[in-house]
Amino acid sequence: MSESKLEAMRSATGGLALRLIGVMTLAILPLALISFYQTAQVMEESDNLSETVLLDRTERAASRERELIQQAIGAAKALAETEIVMVEDANLCNGVLKSLVEGDNTYTMAGYITASGRVACASDTSDEILRIGRDLFSKIQQSDPNADFWSNTSAGPKAALSLAVPVGSSSARQGYVWISIPYALANIMLQSEGNKVDLVIFDATGALLAADFTEEELVSFLPQGRSLSDFVQPNRQLYNGPNQNGENRQFAVVPIMEDQAFVMGSWEPEQIAPFPLMGRVMALYFPLLMWGIGILVAYFGTHRLVIRHIQRLRVWMRLYAAGRSEVGSARLDNAPEELEAVAQAFREMAQRLSEQERQRAEDLTEKTTLLKEVHHRVKNNLQLICSIMNMQVRNTRSDEAKRLLRRVQERVMALAAVHRYLYTARKLSMVRADLLLEDIISQMVVVGGIDRLDSRVKISTNFANVEITPEQSVPLSLLATEAITNAVKYCGGHQGQTGWISLVLADLGNDEVCFSIVNSKSDIDATQIRDEPSLGHGLIKSFASQLQGRFEVEDLDERYGIHVTFDIMYDDEEESQAA
Template sequence: MQLSWIRSLNVQLIALLTLALFPLGAIAVFQTDRVSRDAQESVNTALLGLTERAARREQVLIERAVGVARFFSSLAPELVEQNRDCTPVLSRFVQDNSEFSFIGIVRPNGVVTCSSSGLVINVAGTKSFNAVTGSGEASINVAETGFISSGSTFVVSEPLFTDGEFDGYVAVAIPHKKIPDTSEEIEELGLVELVTFNENGTILTARSDRKTAEGFMPSDRTLTSLSTNRSDTFVAQSVSGVDFHYSIVTIEGSPAAVIAVWELGAFSLNEGVGRFVPLLFPLLMWIASVAVAMMAMHSLVLRHINRLRRTMDEFADDRRVTEIQDRISFIPSELEELDKNFLRMSEEIMADEALLEDSVREKNVLVKEIHHRVKNNLQLISSIMNMQIRNAKHGETKKALRTVQERVLSMATIHRDLYQSQNGGRVNAGYLVSEIVEKSVSSLSEEGLNVRSEIEDILLYPDQAVPLSLLVAEAMTNALKFLDVGQDGEKQLAVKLMRSDDSCQFEVSNSTKHSAVTEMKGLGSKLMQAFAMQLGASLQTDQSEEKYVLSVSFKINDFEQVTPDF
C-alpha cells in the first residue's frame, strides 16, 4: 500500500519515457562531450600558440645561443691551435652581438684559455662544467655570477669531440637582464608568469624573478617530471594554492622548454559549469519530453478518467449520474464509448435494483402477512383451548391444557414479533425471553418471590428463536414447579441470556430444597432436550443443597438458504 504511487500512470509513463530516451540521451552526452573535448583541444592549441608567441623572443635568443655554441664548436680545433687569433674572434663576435656577454672554449680540465674576455678562467666544479662533462651532451644552466658581467646569466654549453673523444665544450653566456619583456597585449589575455627551465628542473629565466616564479609552479608535479621535448597543457594548483592553467612549449634544438602560467577562467571549458555542459542538453530534452507527455496524458486521458471515476463514485454513493455533455468536453472517442457504456450499465443497474426492491418489498409483505395469519391462527387455537379449559371438570385436564396453551402462545408471540420485525427477518430473542419470564412469573401467585433477570438483546433467525423460546417456556415451567424456599429463607429465581462473540448462553436457576428435586423424566424434560438439539447444543443441569441450575449454550447461526428441490 505504501508503494501504490509506483503503479501511478504518470510514474509509469515517466519511467517508459526515460527508458526510451536513454539511448538518445547517451548519444547526446557522447556527442556533446566530444564537441566539448574538441573545443577544449582547440583552446589548448590556441593557448600553446599564445605561449609560443609570448616566448618567441626568448626562444629565438636561446636558439641563437645554441646555434652560436654549435658554430664555434665546429671552429674550436682551429681556434685552439691558433690561440693568438681565438680571443679577437670571440671578442669581436660578442661586441657585435650584445645579447651575449661571454663566449669561451672550456678544456676538459675546466680551464678557459680561449674566450671573448681574453682571461684565463677555471670553471671546474660549476653546474655547466659538471653537466657537460657528466653527460657529454649539450646543456643550459644558470650562473649566479657572470664571467664578465656583474649580474646572473644562464649558460648554453655545447660539447667538443676530437676523434670521438670528449675534448671540452663551448660556453655561451646570456645575461638575465637581456631577456625581453612580454607584450602587454598577451599579459591582458591572462598571462601570469613565463618561465624557462631545463631538463633538470632548474628555472633558467622568469619574467618576475626566479625565486618568485617558484610559487607559481604546479604543486602536484615537479619541473623535472615535465618533458622539454613535447608541448602540453594542463590545469593544476600552484605551490601558493591557486589554480592555474599551464602550457609548455619546447625550444627547438635545446634541452630547455618554456612553461607559461595563465589565469584559469580565461582558457578553460571544463571547469565549473562547463563540466556539466554535456549533461545539459539530454537533461533539457528529457524534461521537455516528460512535460509534453504529462500535458498530453492529462489533457487526453487523465482528466477524462478522473471525471469518469468521480462519476462512478457519485453513482456508488447516491446512485446519481451526470450527463456526459455536462461533465466532459473534447473527450477522445475511445473514452467517450467507455463513458457511454458506463451510463448504459448504470441505467440497467438502477432499473434492475428497482425491480429487485419491488420484489423484495412484495416478498416482505407476503412474509409478514403469513406470520400475521399464523399468529392469528395460533391465537385462535389458544382461544379454543381456553374454552376447553373452562369446560374441563378435572384439575389435571385443565393443567395439561393450560401447559399446551402456553406453548401455543409462545409460538404466537414469535410470529407476532416476526410480523413486526424491521431487522431483516430476525427477532429479538432477549425481548421474547423477557416476555416469557414475565408471563410465567405473573401466572404464579407466589408472595416473597425474588426474581433477578440479566437479559441482553440478541437478534436470532426463526430457526433458533422458536426452539429457544419454547425451551425457555419449559425451563420456566420446570423452575417454578420445583421452586422452594432456600437456606436464606427466600424464594430465588434468576434468568440470564448473554452473548459472547458468536455464541449465546441461557441459564435459569431457582432456589430449592435438595429433597424436593427429583430426576426429571417427564414430557417437559424431553421437550427441552429436543429444543436444545434443535439449537445445536446440549442441556446442562447443576444441583446443589439450595439451588438448581439449568443452562444451555449454542452458536448463533447465520441465515441458511434452503436449496430448492426441483
C-alpha cells in the first residue's frame, strides 16, 4: 500500500476532527442522558399538571352551575317542607308556585306531582308544563327511588333543566316538588371568557343537563367508544384518549351534587405543554439537537483556532523538506499564542538548519577541492616517478633490468590512474571500476607492456557499469596490472593462431562483482613456468585478499584464467544513504 493511501487512512481514522467528535460525544453524553431524563420528568409533571389544572378549571367552571342547581334544589326542598303542597286547594298551590316563578327570573316553572304521577298544581297550567311534569315523573320512576333529587331536561319552547325533590319519607312518599331552570341560562353559566375547557353537565343516568356547546356537537365531544353513563362514579376521574373525531384530548369528571350530577371538562393536552412552539416531540429531541449544535460549534471553532494553522504548518514542513527555504518568512493568520510559538520555533529551526546546510555545503566544497588537489599532486608525483623510470630504462643496457623497471613503472602508472580518476571525478565517494580499468589498459599500451612487436596479442574487454569504493580501487588496479602483465607474458597462439586476452568485469547482483582475466595458451606447455613461484603471482593473491574476495584459477589446455569475486564494501555514510 502506498504512503499516500496510508496517510489518507490515518487521516480518516485518527484525524483531529473525528477525535474531537468522539471526545465531545463522551462529554455531552451524560448531559444528554440527564436532559432526556429531566425532559421526561418535565413532560410527566406537565401531564400531571395538565390533569390537575383541568380538574381545577372544570370544577371552578361548574361552580356557578352548582350554585344554581343547589339554589333550585334548596327552593324545592323548602316548598316540600311547607304545608302548601299538602292542601287540597289547587288554586292556592298554583298561586304560590306562580309567585315563586315570577319573583325569581332564575326559574321558568315549578310544580307538584303526586305519588301517582298527577300534576296537582303548577306555576302554569299549560299542556307544556303538564308534559314536562309527566316526563319528569317517568324519569323518577326509572331512577333510584331513594335519591335525594332527580333531574331531567326538556326540549321545546320551554326547554329547561327540571329538578325534583321528594315530599315525605321514602316509606310514605306523598309526591314530588319540581323547579325548572331555563336551559339557556344553565348553558350560559358554563361559558366563561378565556376558558379553554369544554364543559358538559350530566346526571346519574348519563343524561345531558347542560353544555357550553350545542347538543349536535356533543357527539364529537364524547370520548371514543364511551358514553356519559360510563363516567358516573362518586370520585373525580381523569381520562386521556381520542374523542369521536380522533383528536387526542384530556377528560376530567367531577361530581357536583351528591353523586346525582356530574360535570365533564375536556381540552387538548398540547395547549399547556411546556414547549408550545416546538411541541412535545421536539422536547424529546432537544438533547440531540443540543449535541449536534455542540459538535458543529466545537468542530468549526477547533478548525478555526487549531486545524487550519496545523495544516499550514504541515505545508511549510513539506516545502522545507522539498528544499524551499522561503518558509522562514511565513506567518500564521491570527493564530493562538501557543500555535504562534510553535510556528516561531519552526521558523527558527528552519533558519538554523538552512545556515548549517549552507555551512556544510561550503565545507564539503572546500574538502572536495582539497582532496582533488591532493589526488592531483599525487598523480603528478607518480607520473614524475614514471618519467624518471622511463629515462632510466633508456639508459639501462641490461634487458632484465629494463624488464623489471617496466614492471615497476606499470604498477606506478596503475596507482597514478586511480589518482587521476579521483581528481577528475565528480563523485569522490565511489569509483567507476569499468572506467578505471579501461584507463589502466590504455596506460599499459602507452608504456609498451602490451603493444610490443614480439608479444602482440588481441585484447577484448567487457566491463559492466560497476561502482566501487576508493579503498577497493587501489588493490583492483594493481591486481589488474599484474594479471594483465602475466597474461601478456604467458599468452600465445594455439596451432599458429593469434593469442588473445579477455578481460571481464561482471556485476553479479547483491553488490557482488567478479573480475576475470583469461588468456590463450600456446602449444608450448607453460605449466611449470606458471607453477613456479613469482612476485606477480604473489601480488595478485595479495591484492585479491585485500579485496576480501575469492581467488580462483582456471587452467585448461587452451586457456588460462584468473577469477576474483568480491563484494562492494560501502562505508557507514554510504550505507545510511542507501538505506
